Amino acid sequence: MIYWQEVQLHDAARTDAPIGYGIVQPGPYVRNGIPVVAIRDLPTPSLQNIHRSAPSVEASYRRSRVTGNDVLISVKGTTGRVGIVPVGFMGNISRDVARLRLRDEHEPAYWFQMLQSPQAQRTLQQAAVGSTRQELSIGTLKTLSFCCPSRQGQERISAVLSDADQLIEALKQLIVKKQAIKQGMMQDLLTAKTRLPGFNASWRTLEAGDIGTFKGGSGFPIRYQGSVSGRFPFFKVSDMNNSGNELFMSKANNYISDGQRKRMGAVVMPRGAIVFAKVGAAVFLERKRILAQSSCIDNNMAAFILDNSSADVRFVHHVLTNFPLGSLVATGALPSLNGRQLRSIPLTIPADLNEQRAIAAALDDVDNEIGILRQRLTKARDVKHGMMQQLLTGRTRLPVEEGAA
Incomplete structure (x- = not known):
C-alpha cells in the first residue's frame, strides 16, 4: 500500500548530514580547483563552466560538501530555486545554497520534483523573510512540512515526471538545432552564397x-x-x-x-x-x-x-x-x-522579385517548423504542470503494481 504523510525537512534529512547552508565564499577562479555550486548552477550542476575554489579553501569547508543525489535549495537572494546533484559529482556549495541529503526511505528525484511544484514553492516563498534581499533560514527550513507518499510512490511519481522532463529537454534541444539550421540558411541564402534552383539573375x-x-x-x-x-x-x-x-x-x-x-x-x-x-x-x-x-x-x-x-x-x-x-x-x-x-x-x-519570395518561403518553412516545436514545448510544459498538480498532491494516484508492498 502506498501511503501519504506530511514530512518535515528535518525528519527527511539524514542525521549524519543535517540540512545546512553552504559556507564557501568562492575566491578567484582556479582551473583545477574544487567545484562550488552556486544559485546560477541550479537546477543541475555540471562540471563544465562551474566556479572552482582552491583545494586549500575546500579543506576548510567540509561541512558544505555535496555529492550525488543531494537536493539543493537556494536560500538567499533568489530563494526557492531547486537543484539536484548529479551522481558522480563532488564539490561544495556556496553560502546562498542549502543542502538536503535524504534518508534512505526518501527518493531524491521525487523531492527534486516536489520542491519545484507550485504548492511547495508557495511554502518556500512564504517562509522567506526580507524585503530587498530575501533569506530562508536553516531553522525555518527544517520546520517546513511537505506531503509525500512512501518510497515506492515517490519512485513511481518521479519516474513519470522525469520522463516529462526528458521530453521537454528533447524539444528544447531540437528547437536549438532548428534555429542553428535557420541561421546557416540565412547566412547562405541572404548573401547569395547559395542560390535556389532556377534563379540566376x-x-x-x-x-x-x-x-x-x-x-x-x-x-x-x-x-x-x-x-x-x-x-x-x-x-x-x-x-x-x-x-x-x-x-x-x-x-x-x-x-x-x-x-x-x-x-x-x-x-x-x-x-x-x-x-x-x-x-x-x-x-x-x-x-x-x-x-x-x-x-x-x-x-x-x-x-x-x-x-x-x-x-x-x-x-x-x-x-x-x-x-x-x-x-x-x-x-x-x-x-x-x-x-x-x-x-x-x-x-x-x-x-528578381520571385527569387526574393522563394528565399523568404524557404526561411518561413523553417520558422513554421520552429513555431510548431515551440507549441509542442509549451504543451509539454503545461502537461507536466498539470501532472505535478495531480501527482504531487495525491489527487491522482498511480496504479500499484501487483504484489507491491
Whole structure:
C-alpha cells in the first residue's frame, strides 16, 4: 500500500548530514580547483563552466560538501530555486545554497520534483523573510512540512515526471538545432552564397532608402487610450510582447476610430509595413514585426514601408532580422534612431522579385517548423504542470503494481 504523510525537512534529512547552508565564499577562479555550486548552477550542476575554489579553501569547508543525489535549495537572494546533484559529482556549495541529503526511505528525484511544484514553492516563498534581499533560514527550513507518499510512490511519481522532463529537454534541444539550421540558411541564402534552383539573375547592393521609406509614429494622448475596439489598432512598443504578435502585429491593447485619428493627427501605416522600436532601451531588443493591417504606431516606434514592386516584405524582414539596429545608436543619454541612419542600412537583394519570395518561403518553412516545436514545448510544459498538480498532491494516484508492498 502506498501511503501519504506530511514530512518535515528535518525528519527527511539524514542525521549524519543535517540540512545546512553552504559556507564557501568562492575566491578567484582556479582551473583545477574544487567545484562550488552556486544559485546560477541550479537546477543541475555540471562540471563544465562551474566556479572552482582552491583545494586549500575546500579543506576548510567540509561541512558544505555535496555529492550525488543531494537536493539543493537556494536560500538567499533568489530563494526557492531547486537543484539536484548529479551522481558522480563532488564539490561544495556556496553560502546562498542549502543542502538536503535524504534518508534512505526518501527518493531524491521525487523531492527534486516536489520542491519545484507550485504548492511547495508557495511554502518556500512564504517562509522567506526580507524585503530587498530575501533569506530562508536553516531553522525555518527544517520546520517546513511537505506531503509525500512512501518510497515506492515517490519512485513511481518521479519516474513519470522525469520522463516529462526528458521530453521537454528533447524539444528544447531540437528547437536549438532548428534555429542553428535557420541561421546557416540565412547566412547562405541572404548573401547569395547559395542560390535556389532556377534563379540566376544578378543581385543588387543598395541602401534601405532605395526600396522604401521610413516613417516615425505619432503621439498618443492618454485621453484616447483604453478602447478595445475601433477602426485602427494603435500599437505601442509593449504590444510587441503580446501573444500572437511574435511576427505579425495583429493584437493591440488600444484601438481608435478614424475620427479620433484625425483629431490627434496620427499617421496610418499600411498593412505589410515593418515596425520596430526607435527610441529607448527597446531598440536593443532588436524586435522587428510586420503590420497585419493598416495601423497607427506611437512615437517610440517607426515603420519601414516598402516599394512592393521591387522588394518582398518577408525577404526584407528576414534581412533586417539579421541586421542589429542597435549598432546605429550613437552614445548618448537616450538611445534613438533617426531617418538618415535607417535609410543608409546596407542591403543586398536579388533583382528578381520571385527569387526574393522563394528565399523568404524557404526561411518561413523553417520558422513554421520552429513555431510548431515551440507549441509542442509549451504543451509539454503545461502537461507536466498539470501532472505535478495531480501527482504531487495525491489527487491522482498511480496504479500499484501487483504484489507491491
